[in-house]
Amino acid sequence: MTNTGPGPVAGIKLRIAICGGGIGGLCLAVSLSRYAHLDINVYESAGQFREIGAGVMIWARTWHILEKMGLASEFSKIAHAPPTGAQGVGFDYRRSDQPCEGFRFKLVEMPYGVCFSIHNRHAVLTSDSLCQCIRFHRAEFLDVFVNHLPPGIAHFGKRLTSYSRNSNGLISLIFNDSSSAICDVLIGADGIKSTIRAQMYREAADTAHDQSLMRYIEPVWTGTMAYRGLVRVQDIPRNKDGSPHRTIGVPMMYCGKGRHVVSYSISQGDIVNIVTFVSQPEKHGQHYDGEWVTNCDKQELLDCYANWEPEVGSLLKCIDKPTRWAIHHVNPLPFYHKDGVVLMGDAAHAMSPHQGAGAGQAIEDGFVLGHLLANITSKMQLFRSLDAYEAIRLPTANSVVNGSYESGMMYDLISKYGDDYATLGPAIQRQWKWINEISLETELEFASRLARSPSPNAKL
Template sequence: MIWSKTWKVLELLGLANEFAEVAHAPPDGSLGVAFDFRRSDNPEEGFRFHLAEMPYGCIRFHRAHFLDVFVEHIPEGVAHFGKRLTSFTRGSSQEPLTLQFADGSNASCDLLVGCDGIKSLVRAQLFKELAIQESRSDFLGFIEPVWSGTIAYRGLIPVHRLSEHNGDEKHRTIDSPMMYCGNSKHVVSYSISKGDIVNVVAFSSQPDKDGTHYDGPWVTDCTQEEFLQCYAGWEPEVETMLKCIEKPSRWAIHHLEPLPFYVKDNIALIGDAAHAMTPHLGAGAGQAIEDAFLLASLLGHPSVQRLNMSSALKAYENIRLPLATRVQLGSSEAGRKYEFDSKLGANYAKLIPEIDGQWDWVWETSPEEDVEQALALMSQYQHAP
């Protein structure tokens, strides 16, 4: 799932037509549903308490189809597969880094960009080293992800199966992204793959466990019985949908504490390595794309050379860290709102404007404006005495 700001990045990359072919429907900029919010944790039919709409709505993809478009545009000789980084060695900020891989091979680079996910080795080694070198034991708290207190059950449903279970009436989630809300639980569902598949993610939270250690594997299979029991007594259209998922998986949702920096010398963090977040704003993938677009725009500028590369990295961090941190924190708070665990509880009159406002970052600035601001900062850093 991405929003209009990230879609603009794909347009600027010249890939909009290809991505439109694999989206749930070709994005055209018209007003669309972000989510249809319902109160659903009672056996009788629930009710809509808010319909959130915005230009483009939420643009949805099957992850594999989404990645295929990028893969098809990677130039020959750029990507090297079958490599797992085990460590890196750094000297001064002007010296190349040496990379060590699990297969025993080595490589060197002027810039190491850690885009290696929530369990980032680059982030872990960097913060461990700095904790020792700078006597900052607090840096150790940014290495390991923490449990959000939330479990997610996930499954995909072919639309024809959902239609068979729902009788003559078309299930509303086929046409509209749904947010079924209840106390400390909520269920998200929306169509992907040109409308042929419904993606379902059902959350169950213990808010007091946020920030604690989760004991056990993060991802496991689970029984349909466990899954259905968790949402027993919910409105009929939710139960109908959940019964279509025969083999759900259970995910312990983790996130990072907001990092104090994304850049150190000639090492930069982007994506989940920098700001892994809960999925409640549908923004994790988009934030990674926006990181990469801004960083590439800076590094590709004609004025950037190896010796002044630090100015580009500093400008990247200056723009992206506050933006991504805002989304990261907002995503956690959004989950609490959907489950009536925020300070607003189930006060719908106050919840609705809060829910609408949580996506303000989507249109406050454009990707071009972010790049323009970053280039101006970079120029200042390059010409600073």
């Protein structure tokens, strides 16, 4: 449905260029393309929109946004199971790095979906435990957004190489095929290696004579390698007693010293997504020499978990062609926008995947930014809206960047809690608290107030 919105800026449509058509950029594009007073263009460097295989999980916060965008029924159809809000398992945490059968040291469960109650105008979950994750096949997930893009707004083979601000306030975009475009607002949704973040921070470092800003340009290797694969449920051997493998029914977190294995079903339960991690925290921050994502030998993966409990081995043996990923994140940024150029998604806050939150955070950016940009009525308000976006999104996303890294250390049993289950279990639980702490309605309401306010110092 097209919304006529509050009206054009200075008599012309506000031109918004979104650079990057991943989950974040496409969520924003779908959200904004419903407003007739906005002129939206998505510039994607690849020849088509695409996600590299494997699964993606989201939590109640993100599901709530998909509902608000009117997309919940379509996402329901491709989830592992349509979310009902019923009580479920977030993750079953198990000690597994021994040849004999392992044991559960923490079960995290919680209702998900819209199981909120209203308390002092804030929506809070009725339990202090965890949300169950809602799981998807990545390509199917992206396709829902792609299918909602109006024709003509996506431009492929357009790798942005630089941008500049004209004297009339417009932003010029230069692409690697020598073509160019102009816009009023440039959105950097160009992922972890963002060209836009690099230019923004290089210029800020030069202007402020502050070389410390250069540390936000290059992503940082976390010292962790991940192995990923998808397995058909029918290929996973049954247990000796004939029962199905545990992970088919329950998202599993198999933990051991310096490594862990995550597995959960996707695609209406037909496929199990497996991601395994091997960490060397002493290498955190070192330069990673080599390709970030490569194919690798199955034996290399199996060797990493050679003496683990049998149900881990039987699962990993099913992965035919694993891929190996060097896990990077971006140092938490001090700002997200400058002169009408704004960062979102992995460009703003690429994080390690230990809270399954990067895509969800990109969607939150898209939702908040979409709401603010759709309601702009003047150029002055544009800058206030970008301030509001940053005020709302930056603290949350940065704390998830840090929390995700810490969670990885906990699952690897090398955080300060080690394998003291009495303190580790509650610490793991606390790591997820942010998911339920502040409702999106509250954040949106505050962001809108901030965008309308003449003072940039409004308090939540």
